[in-house]
Structure formats: C-alpha cells, structure tokens
Amino acid sequence: MKTRNNPFKVPENYFDSLEKDILSKVNSAPKKKFIFFEPKQMLRYAAVILLFLAIGGTLWWNIPNKANKPQEQYAKTIKNLHSDSIGIISKIEEIAQNETKIETIANPTEVKKQESKQQEKELKENKLELNENELEYLEYYLNDDVLTDYLTYNDVKL
Amino acid sequence: MTDNELLSLLLKDKTREKGFSLLVKNYKERIYWQVRHMVLSHEDANDLTQEIFIKIFQNIDSFNKESSLLTWIYRISLNHTLNFLQSKSQRYKSNIKSLEDSMLDNLKSDKYFDSSDIELKLQKAILSLPEKQRMVFNLRYYDDMPFKEMEEILNTTQSTLKSTYHFAVKKVQDMLLDNEKDKFSFPN
Numbered sequence: 001m002k003t004r005n006n007p008f009k010v011p012e013n014y015f016d017s018l019e020k021d022i023l024s025k026v027n028s029a030p031k032k033k034f035i036f037f038e039p040k041q042m043l044r045y046a047a048v049i050l051l052f053l054a055i056g057g058t059l060w061w062n063i064p065n066k067a068n069k070p071q072e073q074y075a076k077t078i079k080n081l082h083s084d085s086i087g088i089i090s091k092i093e094e095i096a097q098n099e100t101k102i103e104t105i106a107n108p109t110e111v112k113k114q115e116s117k118q119q120e121k122e123l124k125e126n127k128l129e130l131n132e133n134e135l136e137y138l139e140y141y142l143n144d145d146v147l148t149d150y151l152t153y154n155d156v157k158l
Numbered sequence: 159m160t161d162n163e164l165l166s167l168l169l170k171d172k173t174r175e176k177g178f179s180l181l182v183k184n185y186k187e188r189i190y191w192q193v194r195h196m197v198l199s200h201e202d203a204n205d206l207t208q209e210i211f212i213k214i215f216q217n218i219d220s221f222n223k224e225s226s227l228l229t230w231i232y233r234i235s236l237n238h239t240l241n242f243l244q245s246k247s248q249r250y251k252s253n254i255k256s257l258e259d260s261m262l263d264n265l266k267s268d269k270y271f272d273s274s275d276i277e278l279k280l281q282k283a284i285l286s287l288p289e290k291q292r293m294v295f296n297l298r299y300y301d302d303m304p305f306k307e308m309e310e311i312l313n314t315t316q317s318t319l320k321s322t323y324h325f326a327v328k329k330v331q332d333m334l335l336d337n338e339k340d341k342f343s344f345p346n
Contacts, residue, residue: 006300008194008200009272010270011200018204022211023182
C-alpha cells in the first residue's frame with residue numbers, strides 16, 4: 001500500500017510551547033524601526049568620507065606640486081638667464097658709450113663732423129625736398145589759394 | 159479569520175500583539191514543517207521557526223499587500239531557511255564530510271524521526287537534490303502545495319516548477335529500489 005507518512009515527529013505539546021516561546025521573544029525583542037542615521041552607519045559613512053578626503057588631500061597637495069616642480073625650476077632658470085643677459089647687454093652698451101666718449105675727447109674734429117651730419121639729418125627730416133620740375137610746377141600754382149591752404153594746413157615748408 | 163482581517167489587526171499599534179498571536183496560531187505548524195523538511199533536525203527547525211516569526215513581526219510594516227499574507231510569510235520562511243543551509247554548508251566546505259552526510263547521520267540518531275531503513279533511504283535521496291529542487295519537492299510532496307501557489311512564493315513559472323518537480327521525483331525514484339518505490343506515493 002502506498003503511503004505518504006510524515007516520518008518526522010515533534011515533542012509532546014510542542015506547538016503550544018512554540019507559540020509561547022515566540023510571543024515571549026517578540027515582546028522582549030525591540031521592534032525594528034527605520035532610523036535615517038544609525039550610529040553604526042554614521043560611523044561607516046564618516047570613515048568613508050574621511051578616507052576619501054585623506055586620499056583627495058594627498059593627491060591635491062603632492063601630485064600637482066611634484067608635477068609643477070620641474071616647470072617652476074625651468075621658469076626660474078629662464079628668468080635668471082634673462083636677467084643675466086640683460087645685465088650683460090647693459091654692460092656692453094655702457095662700455096660702448098664710454099668708448100665713443102673717449103674717442104670724441106681724443107678727436108675734436110670728428111666731433112664737429114658728427115654734429116654737422118646730425119644737423120643735415122635733422123634738416124632732411126623737416127624739409128620737403130623737391131626737384132626743379134616740381135618746384136616749377138608748384139610755383140605755377142603758388143598763387144592758387146587752394147594750394148596755399150593745403151600747404152599751410154599740412155604745414156609744408158618750401 | 160481572513161488574512162485581511164488579520165492584517166488590519168497587525169498594522170494597528172493597539173491590536174498588533176493580538177493580531178500577531180493569531181498569526182502564530184494560524185501558521186506556526188505550516189512554517190515549522192516547511193523548515194523541518196528542509197533542515198531535518200528538530201532543534202534547528204525550532205530555532206529557525208522562532209527566528210522567522212520574529213522577523214515577520216519586525217517587518218510587518220513593510221508588507222506591501224501585492225501578494226497574499228501567506229505568500230509573504232512563506233517567502234520569508236524559505237529565504238531564511240535557505241540562508242541558514244547555505245551558511246551551514248560554507249562551514250562544511252573544509253570538512254571531509256559534506257553537510258548532507260552530516261544531516262543524514264544526525265537523522266539516524268534523532269529521536270524525533272522514524273528511522274526505518276526505507277524512510278532513511280528516501281531522505282538520503284531527497285538530500286541528494288540541489289537545494290531549490292529539494293524545496294520544490296518538499297512543498298509538493300509533504301505540504302501538497304499547488305503549483306499555482308508555489309509560483310507566487312518562489313516567483314517562478316508553473317511550467318518550470320512542474321518540470322523541476324518531475325525531474326526531482328525521477329531522481330528520487332532512481333535512487334530507490336523497485337520494491338521501495340512502490341511504498342511512496344509521489345503526487346503529480
């Protein structure tokens with residue numbers, strides 16, 4: 001004959017005692033409440049945040065500085081070289097000026113020549129040089145008021 | 159008392175304890191046997207049943223009414239039992255003896271078990287099944303649970319559950335001798 005017996009047994013009055021046990025445990029166990037910030041969780045979050053801050057801080061203070069150091073050193077070297085070269089140039093110029101002063105003191109005719117050359121240069125800069133044909137052409141129109149006004153306005157010295 | 163009436167008692171602070179007392183009265187045996195058939199030992203089943211009911215009491219507010227109260231209770235019970243077995247089997251990983259062998263040995267000396275040879279053979283065959291297959295087999299064989307109800311509890315389609323069960327029955331029958339097979343009635 002086919003059977004489907006339950007081979008498992010329980011102690012006598014077990015289910016009555018089970019009910020009592022469960023109810024007594026439930027009354028003594030605290031009811032699970034939803035707490036947004038549990039102390040343990042708070043500590044975990046705080047630890048994670050501190051860890052991130054520590055890693056971030058280390059990266060922020062060390063890695064970029066290390067990366068900039070060669071650049072800064074390069075910039076300093078260039079700056080020093082630049083200032084050195086300026087110093088050298090100014091010294092060369094100073095020496096050159098001193099040399100010309102010595103030359104002029106030693107040769108007074110040379111000084112006069114230089115002065116006349118300078119004067120000629122200034123005159124050329126201020127004067128309008130015209131050839132003969134141009135002068136004739138201008139003289140032809142000399143009485144013309146428009147031309148006179150133009151020349152006056154443009155401060156052209158003939 | 160219907161599950162809805164029971165639930166309305168459980169969800170009110172004033173009537174919660176009364177409602178819970180009724181819930182324990184209604185479901186204690188079903189839950190105990192479901193657990194016992196999985197863990198085999200009375201002591202383990204007793205501890206787990208108490209833990210399951212405490213869990214139900216603590217989480218009753220999170221019951222969303224999408225399933226029936228029975229389905230929700232069974233889900234908690236099955237998950238709790240599977241977690242227990244899995245953590246226990248982890249402890250047996252380094253042992254020469256498997257958890258299943260140890261369970262079978264304990265069963266032989268269990269005073270709350272009819273330790274006839276044929277029953278021991280059946281338990282040995284059931285223990286050879288994978289955990290989830292064993293769960294489906296037990297729910298159908300011992301609790302006579304319809305596949306429709308199982309579908310809701312285990313969140314698996316009926317066709318999958320049916321094939322799982324029939325495969326399990328075949329395996330169990332293969333482990334029994336012909337004259338032994340006839341002594342057990344496996345529901346379809």
